[in-house]
Amino acid sequence: MDNDVMTGDLEVLTFALDGEMFAVEAGLVREILDMVPVTEVPNSRPSMGGLINVRGKVVPLCDLGPKLGLERRAASIDTRIVVLDLRLDDEPLSVGVVVDKVYEVTQIAAAAMEEAPSIGLTIRKEFIHGIGKRGQNFIIVLKIERLFDIADSVGVG
Amino acid sequence: MTANDPVATFRLEAQELLDQLEQALLDLEQSPDRRDLIDGAFRALHTLKGSGAMFGFEAMAGFTHHVENAFDQVRKGQLAICPALVGVALAAQDHIRGMIDTPDGEHAARGDALLAELAALLTPCGACRVDDQPPAQRWRISFRLAQDAMAMGNNPLLLLDELRGLGHCTVVALTDGVPDLAEIQPDGCYLGWDVVLTTTVPRAEIEGVFLFVADDAQLSIEPIGLSDDARLGEILTARGEVTQQLVEEMIAQRPVIGEMLVEAGKVSPEAVKSALAEQGHIARDNLQTAKLAKSADTSIRVPAERLDELMDRVGELVIAQARFKQLAAAGGDPQMKAMAEEMDRLSSELRDTTMGIRMVPISSLFGRFRRLVHDLSRDLGKSVRLVTSGEDTELDKTVIERLNDPLVHLVRNAIDHGLETAAERTAAGKPGEGTVRLEAFQSGAQVVIRVSEDGRGLDRARIQAKAEENGIIAPGAKLSDDELFQLVFQPGFSTAKEVTSVSGRGVGMDVVKRGIEALRGTVDIGNGSHGGACVTVRLPLTLAIIDGLLVRVGKGRFVIPLADVEECVELTAEADAHSRGRSFLNIRGDLVPFLRLREMFSTVPPPDRYQKVVVVSVSGRRVGLVVDQVIGEHQTVIKSLSCLHADIDAFSGATILGDGAVALILDVEHLVACGQGREEDRRLAG
Numbered sequence: 001m002d003n004d005v006m007t008g009d010l011e012v013l014t015f016a017l018d019g020e021m022f023a024v025e026a027g028l029v030r031e032i033l034d035m036v037p038v039t040e041v042p043n044s045r046p047s048m049g050g051l052i053n054v055r056g057k058v059v060p061l062c063d064l065g066p067k068l069g070l071e072r073r074a075a076s077i078d079t080r081i082v083v084l085d086l087r088l089d090d091e092p093l094s095v096g097v098v099v100d101k102v103y104e105v106t107q108i109a110a111a112a113m114e115e116a117p118s119i120g121l122t123i124r125k126e127f128i129h130g131i132g133k134r135g136q137n138f139i140i141v142l143k144i145e146r147l148f149d150i151a152d153s154v155g156v157g
Numbered sequence: 158m159t160a161n162d163p164v165a166t167f168r169l170e171a172q173e174l175l176d177q178l179e180q181a182l183l184d185l186e187q188s189p190d191r192r193d194l195i196d197g198a199f200r201a202l203h204t205l206k207g208s209g210a211m212f213g214f215e216a217m218a219g220f221t222h223h224v225e226n227a228f229d230q231v232r233k234g235q236l237a238i239c240p241a242l243v244g245v246a247l248a249a250q251d252h253i254r255g256m257i258d259t260p261d262g263e264h265a266a267r268g269d270a271l272l273a274e275l276a277a278l279l280t281p282c283g284a285c286r287v288d289d290q291p292p293a294q295r296w297r298i299s300f301r302l303a304q305d306a307m308a309m310g311n312n313p314l315l316l317l318d319e320l321r322g323l324g325h326c327t328v329v330a331l332t333d334g335v336p337d338l339a340e341i342q343p344d345g346c347y348l349g350w351d352v353v354l355t356t357t358v359p360r361a362e363i364e365g366v367f368l369f370v371a372d373d374a375q376l377s378i379e380p381i382g383l384s385d386d387a388r389l390g391e392i393l394t395a396r397g398e399v400t401q402q403l404v405e406e407m408i409a410q411r412p413v414i415g416e417m418l419v420e421a422g423k424v425s426p427e428a429v430k431s432a433l434a435e436q437g438h439i440a441r442d443n444l445q446t447a448k449l450a451k452s453a454d455t456s457i458r459v460p461a462e463r464l465d466e467l468m469d470r471v472g473e474l475v476i477a478q479a480r481f482k483q484l485a486a487a488g489g490d491p492q493m494k495a496m497a498e499e500m501d502r503l504s505s506e507l508r509d510t511t512m513g514i515r516m517v518p519i520s521s522l523f524g525r526f527r528r529l530v531h532d533l534s535r536d537l538g539k540s541v542r543l544v545t546s547g548e549d550t551e552l553d554k555t556v557i558e559r560l561n562d563p564l565v566h567l568v569r570n571a572i573d574h575g576l577e578t579a580a581e582r583t584a585a586g587k588p589g590e591g592t593v594r595l596e597a598f599q600s601g602a603q604v605v606i607r608v609s610e611d612g613r614g615l616d617r618a619r620i621q622a623k624a625e626e627n628g629i630i631a632p633g634a635k636l637s638d639d640e641l642f643q644l645v646f647q648p649g650f651s652t653a654k655e656v657t658s659v660s661g662r663g664v665g666m667d668v669v670k671r672g673i674e675a676l677r678g679t680v681d682i683g684n685g686s687h688g689g690a691c692v693t694v695r696l697p698l699t700l701a702i703i704d705g706l707l708v709r710v711g712k713g714r715f716v717i718p719l720a721d722v723e724e725c726v727e728l729t730a731e732a733d734a735h736s737r738g739r740s741f742l743n744i745r746g747d748l749v750p751f752l753r754l755r756e757m758f759s760t761v762p763p764p765d766r767y768q769k770v771v772v773v774s775v776s777g778r779r780v781g782l783v784v785d786q787v788i789g790e791h792q793t794v795i796k797s798l799s800c801l802h803a804d805i806d807a808f809s810g811a812t813i814l815g816d817g818a819v820a821l822i823l824d825v826e827h828l829v830a831c832g833q834g835r836e837e838d839r840r841l842a843g
Contacts, residue, residue, distance in 0.1 A: 039819040040713060041805060041808070041821065042760075043805060043807065045804075051798075051811055051819040053817050056472075056473035056476050056813060058796040058811040058812075059799070060801045093800065095801065
């Protein structure tokens with residue numbers, strides 16, 4: 001995913017986290033699961049939510065909350081796990097992300113996308129791909145790899 | 158490499174052929190008149206020449222042709238195997254390898270030199286003929302024991318078993334002597350037997366089988382001189398059941414001779430049955446010979462990745478099956494349960510078979526060392542004998558491949574550092590020839606490989622001095638033999654007085670240790686029973702599946718590799734209460750320190766009332782791990798953790814349990830090291 005060129009429409013999956021609407025590129029999403037039993041990994045970082053079983057594969061589950069400066073909400077009937085297929089350092093990585101609610105797969109017109117403003121956001125700018133508008137709502141399109149890429153530095157800062 | 162690149166395929170095949178050739182040559186050095194080895198070497202050369210020319214390795218084919226000629230002469234008995242010939246052939250074998258690896262390289266000069274050496278040896282000398290095994294002969298054995306034979310303590314089954322031991326055997330029981338039910342004596346022996354036996358043993362040996370029953374039994378033993386495709390009529394005639402003339406008459410009438418003869422009342426149905434069995438026996442004999450000839454090409458080549466993939470799938474199947482079984486058990490539908498059991502059996506068989514495919518006998522590895530020892534003993538001027546045992550011990554293919562480098566290093570060390578020169582040995586009253594032993598055997602879920610020699614052994618004083626010099630231990634430190642010897646695995650440690658080309662740059666043993674630990678194995682060194690140093694390597698059978706002990710700590714479930722577990726005991730309330738100041742258990746008089754996994758994992762829920770201690774052994778020491786519950790054994794398919802969890806080294810991986818939940822696999826060694834670190838922190842803080 002390139003960070004500057006945004007030609008054409010972007011197909012995204014939209015979801016809610018702590019009352020905000022976020023989106024990730026739909027092509028990265030492998031599947032969406034209901035909550036499953038999670039195995040905690042003792043002594044791991046707080047953002048690492050544990051491990052889940054996705055069709056016989058052990059997949060780490062991440063809580064994006066701490067990295068995005070959001071509160072974690074208690075699991076509800078709407079809570080879902082979005083399983084993403086990413087590439088980190090050229091290694092394939094499957095990772096699950098807990099979200100409060102999944103809305104839909106939708107198109108965001110390139111014209112409706114804007115660069116993240118440098119002020120007015122609690123989320124670090126390098127995590128954001130752009131801000132899309134949808135009706136009256138803003139959608140924050142996440143640059144999801146970056147969230148895992150600099151996972152270590154976040155804990156310090 | 159793509160599978161359909163013919164040159165690459167040829168290279169692979171050539172590697173194998175060259176390996177076979179090398180083994181055959183090295184074996185021939187020991188036993189020069191083994192016919193099968195000579196044939197094997199010849200065949201390998203012949204195939205190399207043929208397929209080499211086909212794939213454009215003409216120079217190699219031309220060179221190989223000459224070597225093949227030499228072995229053809231050996232085969233024909235015109236040339237005897239001698240160490241010089243083996244030496245040249247080994248060098249030629251290396252040369253061929255070189256020509257295949259770099260076909261454009263400059264090989265001509267070396268090749269000519271080798272051929273000249275070979276030609277010098279090709280002068281015909283005393284032929285070494287090998288007595289062929291006597292050809293197998295078929296015998297027709299017909300016997301009927303006395304009616305009271307069983308009452309006398311004879312057992313015809315044992316006789317038949319003994320006959321089976323002599324060779325390929327077809328037994329037909331003749332039931333025509335069995336009386337009506339009312340007249341049968343329960344211990345009477347009414348049956349007769351016709352046996353067709355193909356064997357290489359002489360007649361006397363067959364007669365020996367009947368030694369104790371021969372007096373009262375009707376026994377006939379006669380050779381079968383019929384051609385391989387004998388007809389039933391011929392067989393019956395040869396057995397004297399009918400005359401040739403009668404058979405011919407019958408054949409003239411109808412085609413199915415056996416039935417006709419019976420119908421005509423000329424022979425009993427039993428006799429025909431027996432004769433048919435004889436015919437079948439001969440056919441099977443021929444089939445077997447054909448199979449033996451064919452067995453060379455019944456194996457197929459499969460890329461290793463496909464096997465890995467297969468193993469992955471099977472691992473997933475095993476997990477899915479475990480869930481299915483659990484669901485079926487909960488559902489209570491008996492048909493479902495039966496199905497689940499059936500599937501369970503199938504999937505575990507499939508798992509074993511798949512694991513079996515990946516298992517390779519360690520002989521493929523040991524074989525390489527014979528050449529290494531051969532060359533090293535020449536280079537270092539030490540006479541060395543390599544003794545190997547347990548070559549058929551099997552290990553996972555990946556393990557075997559990655560074991561090569563560490564073992565090469567150990568064998569080199571053994572010869573270079575371990576063994577003295579012949580002069581030193583003779584002075585010490587030992588035989589001039591040193592012995593390096595390579596042993597492999599399976600012990601539980603582990604394979605043990607031992608490299609030992611009968612050299613001077615590890616020198617305590619020198620190791621201590623060296624360790625002090627390198628600052629690995631404090632001067633004057635008191636260490637047990639065991640602790641001291643383990644120091645040679647420290648990086649940068651070498652006691653060799655002089656650096657040789659073979660070993661001794663001090664980068665050895667720590668690399669060995671790391672290589673073996675990467676395979677989840679352990680390595681120990683000590684002085685062995687033969688006087689010299691003895692390195693023991695312990696490896697898991699496979700990297701993909703382990704047996705584990707499933708335990709619970711708080712709400713989390715964890716797998717402890719069963720290979721690490723020594724025993725499980727209860728944590729008594731007494732020991733629990735005392736353990737604020739000291740965390741020791743008294744197990745049959747031994748002090749065993751223990752760690753509480755609840756504390757290490759910061760578990761929140763309150764502990765169970767009766768906690769258990771799983772005693773594990775960590776590099777020779779026993780350590781207890783306190784858990785809430787020991788659930789039981791668990792076949793564990795290892796899944797590695799993603800890079801996101803790479804910073805946590807207390808776990809070596811994860812697995813999926815029967816109910817679909819994920820459980821972590823403890824890395825006992827790192828866990829204990831981590832626990833020690835914590836205790837020290839606490840002590841410093843307190």
